[in-house]
Amino acid sequence: xxxLDITLSNGLRDVRLELTLEVGSETVALVGPSGxxxxxILRAIAGLLRPDEGCIALDGTPWLDTASGVDVPPENxxxxxxxxxxxxxxxxxxxxxxxxxxxxxxxxxxxxERLRIGGLAGERPGRLSGGERQRVALARAIAREPAVxxxxxxxxxxxxxxxxxxxxxxxxxxxxxxxxxxxxxxxFEDAASLADRVGVMVEGRLLQIGTASALVAxxxxxxxxxxxxxxxxxxxxxxxxDGLTRVxxxxxxxxxxxxxxxxxxxxxxHPWEVAVSRTAPEDATVNHIEAPIDSLVTIGNRVxxxxxxxxxxxxxxxxxxxxxxxxxxxxxxxxxxxARLIHLA
Amino acid sequence: xRRIFPLILFLATFxxxxxxxxxxxxxxxxxxxxxxxxxxxxxxxxxxxxxxxETTVVAQALIIFFGTPTAxxxxxxxxxxxxxxxTLVELPLVLPPxxxxxxxxxxxxxxxxxxxxxxxxxxxxxxxxxxxxxxVMFVAGPxxxxxxxxxxxxxxxxxxxxxxxLGAGPARTFGRVALPLxxxxxxxxxxxxxxxxxxxxxxxxxxxxxxxGVTQTLSLAVYEQFDVDFDTALAxxxxxxxxxxxxxxxxxxxxxxxxxxxxxxxxxATSASS
Numbered sequence: 001x002x003x004l005d006i007t008l009s010n011g012l013r014d015v016r017l018e019l020t021l022e023v024g025s026e027t028v029a030l031v032g033p034s035g036x037x038x039x040x041i042l043r044a045i046a047g048l049l050r051p052d053e054g055c056i057a058l059d060g061t062p063w064l065d066t067a068s069g070v071d072v073p074p075e076n077x078x079x080x081x082x083x084x085x086x087x088x089x090x091x092x093x094x095x096x097x098x099x100x101x102x103x104x105x106x107x108x109x110x111x112x113e114r115l116r117i118g119g120l121a122g123e124r125p126g127r128l129s130g131g132e133r134q135r136v137a138l139a140r141a142i143a144r145e146p147a148v149x150x151x152x153x154x155x156x157x158x159x160x161x162x163x164x165x166x167x168x169x170x171x172x173x174x175x176x177x178x179x180x181x182x183x184x185x186x187x188f189e190d191a192a193s194l195a196d197r198v199g200v201m202v203e204g205r206l207l208q209i210g211t212a213s214a215l216v217a218x219x220x221x222x223x224x225x226x227x228x229x230x231x232x233x234x235x236x237x238x239x240x241x242d243g244l245t246r247v248x249x250x251x252x253x254x255x256x257x258x259x260x261x262x263x264x265x266x267x268x269x270h271p272w273e274v275a276v277s278r279t280a281p282e283d284a285t286v287n288h289i290e291a292p293i294d295s296l297v298t299i300g301n302r303v304x305x306x307x308x309x310x311x312x313x314x315x316x317x318x319x320x321x322x323x324x325x326x327x328x329x330x331x332x333x334x335x336x337x338x339a340r341l342i343h344l345a
Numbered sequence: 346x347r348r349i350f351p352l353i354l355f356l357a358t359f360x361x362x363x364x365x366x367x368x369x370x371x372x373x374x375x376x377x378x379x380x381x382x383x384x385x386x387x388x389x390x391x392x393x394x395x396x397x398x399e400t401t402v403v404a405q406a407l408i409i410f411f412g413t414p415t416a417x418x419x420x421x422x423x424x425x426x427x428x429x430x431x432t433l434v435e436l437p438l439v440l441p442p443x444x445x446x447x448x449x450x451x452x453x454x455x456x457x458x459x460x461x462x463x464x465x466x467x468x469x470x471x472x473x474x475x476x477x478x479x480x481v482m483f484v485a486g487p488x489x490x491x492x493x494x495x496x497x498x499x500x501x502x503x504x505x506x507x508x509x510x511l512g513a514g515p516a517r518t519f520g521r522v523a524l525p526l527x528x529x530x531x532x533x534x535x536x537x538x539x540x541x542x543x544x545x546x547x548x549x550x551x552x553x554x555x556x557x558g559v560t561q562t563l564s565l566a567v568y569e570q571f572d573v574d575f576d577t578a579l580a581x582x583x584x585x586x587x588x589x590x591x592x593x594x595x596x597x598x599x600x601x602x603x604x605x606x607x608x609x610x611x612x613x614a615t616s617a618s619s
Contacts, residue, residue, distance in 0.1 A: 046510045075511075077510075080510070087506070091525045100521070101511025
């Protein structure tokens with residue numbers, strides 16, 4: 001099994017990058033806000049950026065070892081890097097772009113067909129749509145038969161409609177390639193749908209890495225929780241009745257959670273765990289927050305609703321049935337089992 | 346009041362254009378076109394044409410040979426002294442040609458810095474065709490390099506980065522990506538350098554002299570002939586006008602999407618990383 005080992009430390013313009021990562025034949029997504037140093041990691045692996053200190057090795061063969069002075073030039077690292085804006089050569093045809101780094105010229109046509117751009121072989125990149133460019137960039141990277149695939153924001157240059165289609169194609173492609181792949185994105189949804197493991201990065205540091213569902217189920221950090229889409233309710237935790245933890249919220253009221261904790265905490269609640277009703281329901285939920293609706297945003301067949309400090313997501317049908325309007329006072333409820341506790345320093 | 350301002354603009358523009366166009370037109374209007382062709386066939390004119398072609402071909406080839414890598418390095422690498430190096434390249438652009446001539450004499454002349462050693466080896470530079478070539482390279486080369494630095498600077502560094510990650514070493518990246526993308530800018534630079542070289546006068550007359558059939562170029566022949574045979578001077582002048590106009594048209598016809606609109610683009614700051 002191919003494996004890429006990375007240990008990096010680099011003082012960038014404003015963030016200090018610190019990272020240790022081992023990637024097998026899997027897709028690892030690095031997510032985080034822009035400026036977190038994600039792209040710099042890809043550049044360092046590709047050899048386009050030399051970190052102050054660090055080791056990068058593929059299956060034990062060093063590409064970079066600052067301690068012993070090893071620094072393999074980019075052209076000798078077996079890397080397929082797909083740039084954020086795709087960086088297609090504007091003066092070359094699609095075919096010539098893909099053939100540029102091809103290890104085996106006879107493979108080019110096969111790859112063009114595989115990515116369904118065979119019909120565009122003679123076109124210049126300037127004439128292609130965003131989705132087509134993305135496929136050409138992928139084809140060009142794959143034609144190199146790289147040992148490692150690096151994708152820098154592969155979907156961010158696409159419009160919302162193309163994005164969904166391309167995401168599905170990309171997932172299939174990554175699954176069939178089975179290469180160590182590092183994907184950088186600022187979108188947790190992209191990361192969750194494309195990657196086996198997701199690492200959340202802030203200011204050059206890896207806060208937490210795990211499967212997307214593990215990050216959702218047990219965020220180690222308020223930032224990770226927020227990044228997975230949760231809203232945070234800050235408060236003080238202490239043991240409560242029935243073995244639950246009772247959190248006195250800063251905004252007023254209390255919340256109960258099955259997680260255990262004492263002291264300064266944040267309660268993370270994901271929108272899909274939040275139910276909205278006109279009056280407090282008589283069901284299994286123990287947490288009820290009564291507040292006016294701050295905003296109602298319809299996204300396709302779903303409605304994003306902000307009730308006081310909480311964000312909820314309900315179906316457009318439910319919103320209609322309840323006749324919800326901004327300013328209406330409603331009750332947002334969630335179960336104690338759906339409330340994750342994060343300890344704050 | 347509202348009427349006066351457009352009128353001023355119009356009059357100023359008209360005067361400017363007339364002032365710039367009339368002297369050029371006068372060259373063609375002074376004598377009949379037939380006489381111009383006859384005068385162009387004179388020994389002086391033909392000798393000057395041959396000298397000009399020989400020296401220009403060699404000078405421009407050397408400018409491109411040395412200037413292209415120089416421009417690429419200055420455009421793509423950041424190193425201490427880079428700004429100084431670019432300023433040094435620009436210096437000949439603002440230097441009075443007579444100063445260039447005296448400088449070249451002080452370097453390659455018989456008693457010059459390098460000239461004395463060359464003399465000892467039996468190589469005489471001053472007042473030979475080599476001197477014409479050197480003078481042209483000195484005054485015209487910077488036009489090519491300066492435009493070349495801008496042209497290479499405009500090549501997106503992600504494209505050259507992409508070439509490297511696709512297995513191309515620095516040389517192949519230069520040849521297959523940077524050079525083709527900078528080619529139209531380099532062509533514009535070469536055209537400017539060519540035009541400046543053809544018109545070179547001051548440095549050449551000081552450093553190479555004006556010996557018919559040896560160092561007398563077309564520009565020098567215009568000067569030599571104007572009190573001997575004014576018609577020949579006019580004829581050579583007319584020929585130079587045609588060549589210059591052709592160069593200008595060449596530059597204008599280079600697709601604008603690949604070229605900065607200015608003939609003298611400023612050197613864009615290189616981004617070592619993006």
